Amino acid sequence: MYLLGYDIGSSSVKVSLVNVDSGETVASDFYPKKEMEIIALKPGWAEQDPSVWWANLKMAHQSVMSQSKVRAEDIKAIGITWQMHGLVLVDKEQNVLRPSIIWCDSRAIPYGEKAMNAIGKERCLSHLLNSPGNFTASKLAWVKENEPSVYEKIDKLMLPGDYIAMKLSGEVVTTIEGLSEGIFWDFKTQTISEDILQYFGIPKSFIPEQKPIFGLQGAVSATAAKELGLKQGTPITYRAGDQPNNALSLNVFNPGEIASTAGTSGVVYGVSGKVEYDTKSRVNTFAHVNYTKELTRLGVLLCINGTGILYSWLKHNLALQGLSYDDMNKLASQSPIGAKGVTIVPFGNGAERVLENKEPNCSIHGINFNVHNNKDLLRAAQEGIVFSYHYGMEIMKDLGMDIHLIRAGYANMYLSPIFSQTLASISGSLIELFNTDGSVGAAKGAGIGAGIYASNDEAFASLKKLLVVEPESQKVSQYEEAYQRWKALIN
Numbered sequence: 001m002y003l004l005g006y007d008i009g010s011s012s013v014k015v016s017l018v019n020v021d022s023g024e025t026v027a028s029d030f031y032p033k034k035e036m037e038i039i040a041l042k043p044g045w046a047e048q049d050p051s052v053w054w055a056n057l058k059m060a061h062q063s064v065m066s067q068s069k070v071r072a073e074d075i076k077a078i079g080i081t082w083q084m085h086g087l088v089l090v091d092k093e094q095n096v097l098r099p100s101i102i103w104c105d106s107r108a109i110p111y112g113e114k115a116m117n118a119i120g121k122e123r124c125l126s127h128l129l130n131s132p133g134n135f136t137a138s139k140l141a142w143v144k145e146n147e148p149s150v151y152e153k154i155d156k157l158m159l160p161g162d163y164i165a166m167k168l169s170g171e172v173v174t175t176i177e178g179l180s181e182g183i184f185w186d187f188k189t190q191t192i193s194e195d196i197l198q199y200f201g202i203p204k205s206f207i208p209e210q211k212p213i214f215g216l217q218g219a220v221s222a223t224a225a226k227e228l229g230l231k232q233g234t235p236i237t238y239r240a241g242d243q244p245n246n247a248l249s250l251n252v253f254n255p256g257e258i259a260s261t262a263g264t265s266g267v268v269y270g271v272s273g274k275v276e277y278d279t280k281s282r283v284n285t286f287a288h289v290n291y292t293k294e295l296t297r298l299g300v301l302l303c304i305n306g307t308g309i310l311y312s313w314l315k316h317n318l319a320l321q322g323l324s325y326d327d328m329n330k331l332a333s334q335s336p337i338g339a340k341g342v343t344i345v346p347f348g349n350g351a352e353r354v355l356e357n358k359e360p361n362c363s364i365h366g367i368n369f370n371v372h373n374n375k376d377l378l379r380a381a382q383e384g385i386v387f388s389y390h391y392g393m394e395i396m397k398d399l400g401m402d403i404h405l406i407r408a409g410y411a412n413m414y415l416s417p418i419f420s421q422t423l424a425s426i427s428g429s430l431i432e433l434f435n436t437d438g439s440v441g442a443a444k445g446a447g448i449g450a451g452i453y454a455s456n457d458e459a460f461a462s463l464k465k466l467l468v469v470e471p472e473s474q475k476v477s478q479y480e481e482a483y484q485r486w487k488a489l490i491n
Contacts, residue, residue: 003446006164007081010048015030057164078237079443079444082241083102083241088158101142104350109133109351128183129277130183134357140202156206161178170224173211176287213240236446238445256271257270260414265306271288284353306346307388308412310349318374331374
């Protein structure tokens with residue numbers, strides 16, 4: 001028996017096929033091989049065409065099926081994860097009405113701020129656990145005001161994963177986790193937020209039917225079965241946004257456990273067993289994958305937009321096109337801690353929640369043309385990203401989060417020894433790196449949702465720890481000096 005996982009990122013779509021008995025990945029691939037385009041028609045905008053996600057999913061899926069030689073009838077369940085907070089709109093015929101406004105788009109910030117003031121700060125935070133910010137509901141408000149001809153055609157709003165499930169099953173449904181990340185869920189009343197719907201004037205009919213995060217959400221239609229070579233009726237039994245799903249993929253389910261990622265954007269995500277929120281919404285709280293109306297399991301999420309995208313920008317614009325990321329990491333390692341005084345603020349990918357939705361852009365400080373070179377810039381970039389993590393983690397600690405152990409997949413920026421070592425040392429945390437990713441997590445989540453695995457511990461029994469990074473206690477003062485220089489620029 002096998003499980004299929006789809007991960008809809010903003011850079012690529014990844015597909016993995018997992019053997020139920022061994023827990024091992026038998027085949028995995030991603031498309032496109034170059035990063036997917038993010039359309040930015042104006043500064044602060046970020047859009048993608050959902051049909052491109054589906055096209056890339058089909059390419060990666062066909063590659064995985066070809067590699068594995070697994071029969072369609074042996075695939076017992078499908079799980080989906082996606083880039084959070086995106087807005088997809090469809091009409092009654094399930095036609096997409098406009099490109100998706102994705103997670104790093106900043107245009108809706110004023111709409112969220114006005115909603116916060118009108119509804120009331122205390123009511124927003126105590127019921128929604130967040131400011132409406134530039135999340136999905138506020139993005140829809142932007143469409144309503146600026147594209148009325150689109151708005152009047154809307155039948156349903158969706159998150160990116162809901163769209164992929166619709167393409168697979170022909171049904172439009174969602175989950176509490178999805179509603180919470182879109183700021184449509186009221187955690188006090190445990191229903192769709194009447195405050196949000198009434199303030200923005202959103203018809204409740206726009207909200208899809210709710211399905212459980214783990215459980216039957218739909219089945220592969222005849223049309224999708226033909227497109228993908230799957231068996232009609234194959235159940236879809238799990239879906240969650242990329243950060244709750246990343247935590248799941250690392251077997252992070254319980255209060256006090258911490259997961260992290262460092263891709264295009266970067267995240268530190270801690271599970272809490274009590275309803276809590278940051279009064280300034282610099283970190284955000286959403287339903288975790290095992291949240292139910294009876295069990296309080298919330299994910300406290302620190303998101304840094306300007307993470308791997310900064311390193312990618314340097315690669316493509318610093319005459320480093322011929323180098324791999326590993327080559328860049330080796331160059332960076334030739335610069336000392338603190339990068340000889342060079343400091344980079346990495347916030348160049350839209351509004352940053354950790355800065356209360358300010359958009360300061362990326363900046364480089366302290367360059368001396370007679371002293372510094374590309375090695376120092378590369379080191380300063382990695383340190384600047386880590387320092388933005390630590391800045392947010394200080395806020396999480398103020399909320400009562402105990403951060404001594406961080407789990408992450410051994411991928412993206414965590415492949416860099418400088419990145420991992422700097423984060424471990426400045427935060428005083430042990431970092432454990434594992435052989436997993438979002439698509440593998442989605443596949444195993446599907447196994448839990450289908451009842452194939454009796455528990456999360458059974459699903460993730462094969463999770464392998466590849467590397468442990470300990471703080472360099474004897475060098476903490478050097479890291480701290482560089483961090484305080486960085487922090488002074490932020491403050």
